[in-house]
Amino acid sequence: MNLLALKNKNLQEVNALLGTKDRDILVERFCALGLPSKKSEEYRYFDVEKLLEPEYKTLNYVPKTPKTSDKVEIVDGVVVAIPKGMRVYNEACQMIDMDHFDPLYYLGHLLSPQTIKIELDGDVEVEIEHKFTQSDALINYRIVLYNQANRHATVYENFISDDIENTLVLYGYDMHLAQDSTLRVVKMQSMQDAGYGMVASHKVNVAKNANAILKSFDLGGDQALQLLKVELAEHAHVDDGHLLYLNEDSKRGTVSQIVHVGEHSTSKQEAKNILDGKSRGIFDALIRVEHSAKYTKAEQNSKAILLHEDAYMAAKPQLEIYIDELEASHGATTGQLDRKQLFYLQSRGISYTEARKMLVIAFANTLIEEVKDTRHQERIKTAFEKVFYKNHKD
Amino acid sequence: MSNSILKIENLQAKIGDKQILKGLNLELEPGKVHAIMGPNGAGKSTLSKALVGHYDVELTGGDIIYKGKNINEMEPEERALEGIFLSFQHPVEIPGVNNAYFLRTALNAKRKHEGKEALNAAEFLRLMRDHLEMLGMKSDMISRSLNEGFSGGEKKRNEILQMLILEPEVIILDEIDSGLDIDALRAVSEGINKMKDGKRSFLVITHYSRILDYIEPDYIHVLKDGKVIKTAGPELVAQLEEHGYDAIEEE
Ligand SMILES: Nc1ncnc2c1ncn2[C@@H]1O[C@H](COP(=O)(O)OP(=O)(O)OP(=O)(O)O)[C@@H](O)[C@H]1O
Ligand SMILES: [Mg+2]
Numbered sequence: 001m002n003l004l005a006l007k008n009k010n011l012q013e014v015n016a017l018l019g020t021k022d023r024d025i026l027v028e029r030f031c032a033l034g035l036p037s038k039k040s041e042e043y044r045y046f047d048v049e050k051l052l053e054p055e056y057k058t059l060n061y062v063p064k065t066p067k068t069s070d071k072v073e074i075v076d077g078v079v080v081a082i083p084k085g086m087r088v089y090n091e092a093c094q095m096i097d098m099d100h101f102d103p104l105y106y107l108g109h110l111l112s113p114q115t116i117k118i119e120l121d122g123d124v125e126v127e128i129e130h131k132f133t134q135s136d137a138l139i140n141y142r143i144v145l146y147n148q149a150n151r152h153a154t155v156y157e158n159f160i161s162d163d164i165e166n167t168l169v170l171y172g173y174d175m176h177l178a179q180d181s182t183l184r185v186v187k188m189q190s191m192q193d194a195g196y197g198m199v200a201s202h203k204v205n206v207a208k209n210a211n212a213i214l215k216s217f218d219l220g221g222d223q224a225l226q227l228l229k230v231e232l233a234e235h236a237h238v239d240d241g242h243l244l245y246l247n248e249d250s251k252r253g254t255v256s257q258i259v260h261v262g263e264h265s266t267s268k269q270e271a272k273n274i275l276d277g278k279s280r281g282i283f284d285a286l287i288r289v290e291h292s293a294k295y296t297k298a299e300q301n302s303k304a305i306l307l308h309e310d311a312y313m314a315a316k317p318q319l320e321i322y323i324d325e326l327e328a329s330h331g332a333t334t335g336q337l338d339r340k341q342l343f344y345l346q347s348r349g350i351s352y353t354e355a356r357k358m359l360v361i362a363f364a365n366t367l368i369e370e371v372k373d374t375r376h377q378e379r380i381k382t383a384f385e386k387v388f389y390k391n392h393k394d
Numbered sequence: 395m396s397n398s399i400l401k402i403e404n405l406q407a408k409i410g411d412k413q414i415l416k417g418l419n420l421e422l423e424p425g426k427v428h429a430i431m432g433p434n435g436a437g438k439s440t441l442s443k444a445l446v447g448h449y450d451v452e453l454t455g456g457d458i459i460y461k462g463k464n465i466n467e468m469e470p471e472e473r474a475l476e477g478i479f480l481s482f483q484h485p486v487e488i489p490g491v492n493n494a495y496f497l498r499t500a501l502n503a504k505r506k507h508e509g510k511e512a513l514n515a516a517e518f519l520r521l522m523r524d525h526l527e528m529l530g531m532k533s534d535m536i537s538r539s540l541n542e543g544f545s546g547g548e549k550k551r552n553e554i555l556q557m558l559i560l561e562p563e564v565i566i567l568d569e570i571d572s573g574l575d576i577d578a579l580r581a582v583s584e585g586i587n588k589m590k591d592g593k594r595s596f597l598v599i600t601h602y603s604r605i606l607d608y609i610e611p612d613y614i615h616v617l618k619d620g621k622v623i624k625t626a627g628p629e630l631v632a633q634l635e636e637h638g639y640d641a642i643e644e645e
Contacts, residue, residue, distance in 0.1 A: 339449065340486045347446050348500040348556060349474035349507070358499070362490025362539075 001138055003052040006107070007035045018110055026096065026106050033103035042101055042255045045282045045314040046225045051168050051197045056138035061114065063090045071127035072118065076134055077141030077171075079116055083126065087119040093144050093174060097203045101257055102227040105201040108170050111140040115174075119146045120153040120183070125373075132161040132169060132196050139196075140170040149178040156376060157187040164195035172201040172227075177210040177236075184213040186371050190383040191222040191250075192390065198224040206236040208262065215241045215370060217380050220387040221250040225282065228254060232293075234262030240269040243367045245360070245384060246279035246311075247391045253282025253314070260293035267297070272367055273304040274360050275311035276391055283313075288320040289328070296323075300330035305337060305363055307356070353392045360388070399424045399461060399595050400445075400478075400564050406455035407444050414440040416620035417456070422564060425592040429606055430599045431631075432617035433639050438599045439483050441617065442568045445597075446480045447473055460564070474500075475507040479562035481553035483569045483599075488540040493552070494518070496540050501559055525558045528588075530581045546573040554585040565589065566597045571605040583608030603631045616642050 005017055014020070014027050035052070036043040061077050069081035072088065082088050093115045100106070120126065132139060147153045161167075177183050189198075206212045210233075216226065230238050242254050258267045273281040283302045304313035315332035337359050345355035361368075361381065371377050398421040407415040414437045422428055432438055444451045445458060447470040458465050465473060488496075494515075502512040513521065526533060529551045541549050550570055557565060567586070571579055586596065586609050598611065606628065614630040615622045616639065623644040624630070634642070 338486075341488045343449060343470060344482070344486045344488065345491075345496070345500075346469075346471040347448075347474055347480060348496075348560065349471050349503045350496075350500055351471050351503065352469075354499065354503070355471075358491050358496070359488070362488065365490040 001058050002055050003035070003138070004049075007037075020110050023110060023113070025098070026110055029098065029100075030103055030106035030110065033101075033106065036103055040103075042227060042284070043225070045253070045280065045284060046251055047223065048199065048225070051199065051223060054136070054166060054168070056168060057134075057136055058138055059134060061112070061141065063114075071129050073129050073131065074116065074141070075131045076137070077139050085121070086126070087121065089117040090114050091117050093142065095174065095176065095205075097174070097229065100201075100203060100229055102201045102229070102255075104170060104199050105172065105203065105227070108140060108142055108172055108201055111170065112142045115142040115144045117144040117146070120148065120151075120155070122148060123152050125154040125156070127156045127158065130157070130159045130171070132164060132167060135164040135167055135195065137167045138170065139167060142171065143173040145173050145175045147176075147178055147181050147183050150180045151178075152182040152184075154184040155186070157185065159189045159191070161194045161196055167196040169196050169198040170201075171198065172203075175202070175204040175212075177204070177206045177212055179207045180209045181207075182211040182213065185215070186376060187216040188219075188376075188380055188383060189217070189224065190219040190387060191224065192220040192387055194220075194222050197222060200224070200226040202226065202228045204228065204230045204238070206230065206232050206238055208233045209235045211236070212238045214238065215367065216254070217243045217367075217383075218252050219245045219383055221246065221248040221279075222252070223250065224252045226254050228256040230256070230258045230267070232258070232260050232262055232265035232267065235264045236262060237266045238268070240267070241367050241370060242271040242283065243364050244271070244273040244275070244281045245364070245387065246274070246281055247276040247387060248279060249277065250279040251282065252279075253284070255282065255284045256286065258285075258287045258298070260287070260289040260296045260298065263293060264295045265293055267299070269300045269317075270367065271302040271315070272364055273302065273313050273315070274307065274363065275304060275313055276307040278308070278310040280311070281313045281315075283332075284316045286318045286320060287328070287330070289323060289326055291322045294323055294325045296326040296328070298326065298328040302332040303363075304332075304334040305360070306334060307337070307360070356392065357385070357388055397424065398422055401459040402456070403459065404456040405441075405444065405458065406453070407440060408452045408454055409440060409450050413454070414620055415444065418617070418621050420615060420622050422595040422597060423612075424595055425590070426612040427590075427596040427598060427609055428613045428615060429611040430597060430615045430617050431601065431634060436617045437620045438617050439568055442480050442566045442597070442599060445566060446470055446478060471503075474560075474562075475504055477563035478566070479557055479560060479564065480566045481550070481557060481568060481570050483572070485541050485549045485553055487542045487544070489542045491540045493538055493540045494522070494536040497522070497536070497556060497559055500556070504560055522555075522559065525555055525585075528581065529555055529585055530577065531555065547575060547578040550574060550582060551578065554582050557589065558585055561589070563594050564597070565594060566599070568599045569601070570598070571600055571602055579605060580608065603635060606631055618642070
């Protein structure tokens, strides 16, 4: 399949190319937004054309009877294992956002008429592992996630790949947080010549009084972008945190839109970016407060540390506000490691590399510590050290 | 004094465009306590920074000879591993770096350099417990971020704790006594005295005779306008207190 063929096509042509029918409203949305290119607002900092260009082989997504495992294992878009007692289904997505900003959200839905639906029971903690084993492939799948009212569930997401190359993963979730619930999603994606690029396009609906805690830890190299739309009902809250540590010529990051719909909804968004080599970090984040969302609180902040003069941070925190009754703040800073601190550590016999690592982890620590589980904290730190040492040898 | 552990010869150094050290000579003897006194802005902190290879200071002439070897170009971490320690006049705060983790990393770097095995967290804490008690440091100070929110006195105690743990051979203390209350001064002095072993040498930069009552210097050097202009025994302190630095003639 060649995705570039979808450029500037009308409804009939897209239907013909994708073999879709009865899904015209989605196709219309896709056509209206257009296949992303350099010129698309939401992809301006990311080289999406490079990922869309190649000819990819497509895969068949035949559901299997999952084995029992301690985690949900998804291999090339097919669920192969789930924890005992977990409810995972293959079915059509019931609630697709008709006002998402990302065309690939719609393409993802069009390519994946059957989604992986996961119902989180009670106060569970689940790990979802995504694994990719195919080269030169377009791997597309979507997850639909539900939790239960008054419950507090946690999802840990991880990504691994075999020794593959030139694969594109188009993936994402539609998340529905029930009233008065908390859902914590901690995503860790360490890529270093992982052999795949990724565009992940998400939608998170946060119902009344619910609390979404979304934390992503994106480490290493390669090309990947997550596009996230969050919609907040009355008294709903989102706590969104992104850590980026990039090296080489990686381009990765987050494009987000947090929409305050309900009164008294609150959002907090924090990005910490550590950029090495020639990498580019992306934090292109819009908070929109609608007329209906009085007494909102919105807070947005991006901090970047450049470890190399060729690294670059594209930080664009933006507020779009239609009312007066709110509290909002946003800001972005870019700087270097503090020389005085670095020297202090070195003056105690700690090597330059080790001292830099300590300061970088210190910078990242506020986000890492928000991952309450110490085992997962350690995992993030270990993954971080692995990619860090690859680029820094004494 | 051919047996000096550290020998500074005709040292000249700039910070930015400003010449601060202007041909400074000084020798530290093993096992001895050398005090440096001198007016504000004379170059005392600059000298101490030059000795540990601080990036602010650019050497423009002269030699720093440590254990017979010129270390003008040596990296700061290398100097530390070789046994040179500076207690900073203004220790920097490092939020997010745990104090105990920092200290253990520093100690293990030194142990590795000496071919010794690393200490694990438990062994390290055991080692530290006595020091903490002696210095009157609350145990939460080692689980906090390095120097973050520490009071002036707590920072200085933390510097001494590092000295006790790293066991350096040349110990430079830049105004360790400034801003300390009487108890802290006593605790810090006790820490310093504990390190005296007849081999280590100390370079104590101070404005006050108080600390010298506790740690009993062998020599007093007067640093003025980028040079050591006088060296004498401890009796010089009283004279300085009475007549000030202006009365000192360059020898
Ligand atoms: N980073 C710097 N940039 C510019 N000038 C500096 C810098 N650091 C020191 N100086 C200058 O160098 C001179 C010597 O300073 P230094 O700190 O060595 O003095 P000192 O003898 O330690 O004084 P004090 O007793 O006040 O601590 C001063 O005139 C000071 O202003
Ligand atoms: Mg000074």
